[in-house]
Amino acid sequence: EVQLVESGGGLVQPGGSLRLSCAASGFTVYSTYMNWVRQAPGKGLEWVSVLFSAGSTFYAESVKGRFTISRDNSKNMLYLQMNSLRTEDTAVYYCARYYGESGQTPGAFDIWGQGTMVTVSS
Amino acid sequence: DIQMTQSPSSVSASVGDRVTITCRASQGISTWLAWYQQKPGKAPKLLIYTASTLQNGVPSRFSGSGSGTDFTLTISNLQPEDFATYYCQRAQTWPIAFGQGTRLEIK
Numbered sequence: 734e735v736q737l738v739e740s741g742g743g744l745v746q747p748g749g750s751l752r753l754s755c756a757a758s759g760f761t762v763y764s765t766y767m768n769w770v771r772q773a774p775g776k777g778l779e780w781v782s783v784l785f786s787a788g789s790t791f792y793a794e795s796v797k798g799r800f801t802i803s804r805d806n807s808k809n810m811l812y813l814q815m816n817s818l819r820t821e822d823t824a825v826y827y828c829a830r831y832y833g834e835s836g837q838t839p840g841a842f843d844i845w846g847q848g849t850m851v852t853v854s855s
Numbered sequence: 856d857i858q859m860t861q862s863p864s865s866v867s868a869s870v871g872d873r874v875t876i877t878c879r880a881s882q883g884i885s886t887w888l889a890w891y892q893q894k895p896g897k898a899p900k901l902l903i904y905t906a907s908t909l910q911n912g913v914p915s916r917f918s919g920s921g922s923g924t925d926f927t928l929t930i931s932n933l934q935p936e937d938f939a940t941y942y943c944q945r946a947q948t949w950p951i952a953f954g955q956g957t958r959l960e961i962k
Contacts, residue, residue, distance in 0.1 A: 768951075778891075778899065778942055780951040791949045827898055831951075840946025841889035841904035848898055 735759035735844055737828050742849030749818050749853070755811040755828035755846055762804050766831040767811045768842065769802060771824035771851075779824075782813065783831065796822075818853045825850050857882045859945050861954030867962040868933055876928045876957045878943035883923045887946040890919055890928045893956075894939045903928065904946075930959075 741753040753769070762784075769781040782792045782802040790802050801814040811828050826849050829842040837843070858881040868874050878888065886906035891899040901910045903919040906926055916931045930937055938961050943954040 777956045778893075778944075778953040780953065783949065783951075793950050834947070838901065838904050838910065840887045841901050841910075841944070842891075842899070843901050843904075843910070845898035845900075 737830065737844055737846035739826065739828055739846040739849040742826065742851045744852045744854065745818055746855050747818060747820055747853055750814070750816045751818065751851060753813040753815065753826055753828075753849055753851070755813075757809045757811065757830075760830070760844075761806070762809055762811050763806045765836070766833060767802075767804065768829045768831050769800075769811075769813045770827045770829050770842070770845075771822075772827070772848075773821075773824040776824075781826070784811065815851070818851075820853050823851060823853045856950060857884060857945055857948065857952060859943055859952045859954040861943055861957055863957060864955065865958040865960060867960045869962045870933055870935060872933045872962075873929065873931045874933060874959060876941055876943075876959075878921075878926045878928070878954050880924045880926075880945060884945055884947065886922045888919075888921070888926050889944045889946060890917075891942045891944065892937075892939045893942065899942065902941075933959075935961075 736758045738756045768783045784802045799817045803812045828846045830844040860879045862877050888906045890903040893899040907919045918929045941957045945952045
């Protein structure tokens, strides 16, 4: 079964750090574009970061310089290292699979994890 | 960056009704648009990609249309399980952008 399972969320103080993990099954994380998307309480979806199959990365301006996306091909895992956290980073964080133009669902996030909650508060 | 404007922000309808949600891009995006359904406490679910292609397993009462800057999601013969929040998403160029969402409520 194709599946994504996130973990690592929790309560952290402003300025602190947290690392989110996303375990993939049924496919390999290095073969597609893997993303993090977040949703603040009661708000809409906000794209955060992408790790392309070739290894390059891209970030939303709101997290650039503070968050780092990475993967471990041997473990089939995706990560998001979050540093210098702010209260406005409080959200449910989803990992999601995305296909580029030549993929089976081009330009769309077809598989999502269940999400992990990050709360930044003193 | 290309922005996405979704309307209405909320709509009330009854079972059996037909509802249309609109998404507008600030620049032309060809047919690089997807639609998602999200229920409370759940992850978004892909409904439609490339503006009009129905994802596997999605009921045919859902349909999408449009190209360039203007897109629509239509739900015909609304069912109780369709009451949720719907998002459009622009594809192809980064950063990816989502619309603000449309909450579909039971009248």
